Amino acid sequence: MGRLIAILGDIHANLDALNVVLDDCREQGVTEYLCTGDVVGYCACPHECLEIIRNLGCPVVKGNHDHYVASQQSLEDFNPHAAAGVMWTRGQLNGEELAYLNDLPFTVTKMGLTLVHSTMDHPENFGYVFDNQQAETNFIRQKTPICFHGHTHCPMIYEKQMAGVYRIDPQDVVLRAGRKYFINVGSVGQPRDGDPRATYVIYEPLSRKVVYRRLNYDIAAAQARIREAGLPERLAERLSYGQ
Secondary structure, three states: OOOOEEEEOOOOOOHHHHHHHHHHHHHHOOOEEEEOOOOOOOOOOHHHHHHHHHHHOOOEOOOHHHHHHHHOOOOOOOOHHHHHHHHHHHOOOOHHHHHHHHOOOOEEEEOOEEEEOOOOOOHHHOOOOOOHHHHHHHHHHOOOOEEEEOOOOOOEEEEEEOOEEEEEOOOOEEOOOOOEEEEEOOOOOOOOOOOOOEEEEEEEOOOOEEEEEEEOOOHHHHHHHHHHHOOOHHHHHHHHOOO
């Protein structure tokens, strides 16, 4: 078996989900890691999750929660539950950890792949891609054949052909030469596609195969941590439904 790259994103301080994902990565023979950002926010273990990701020594791009936790910018555009998570997280991380998050790049190109949290079209604005037209705007800026991203917490593949952009529901797929792909890897820590399982992607460069991995984890334990931290109840409840 050749190199296997795990792409993780939207961990959102969910330690229980992250540990299960990394155990699975080891079982699958993963040799390298990439992270599409939002290591922190929403859940109750920002320090622990950040430490784990940093110890992987992998490329990480800046997510919107990483950005707002570290930058101390106004949260007026956040919904109240997300804002409460950001404010709480700011008080949990030390100055060095906040500086690390603040210094993360918005995009990374490595091994012929691109990483971005949201979209290549002004990545610092953290726009969303939910349809083919929005994906088309991304492809205009995407310079590599493959770009992995997150942000929506909904796994999805967009393929750019000569005839236009096509959406492929999340599934194991071999990427075809001569086409571009914008691949949402889903969320480790807070899925929103109706499936509460932790989600990530494994990519094998030799075969150009993308594999989605969905894993059960101890949701009740993650919810207990959120409640113990005094975070909004909504942040605990939504983990049960993947919404």
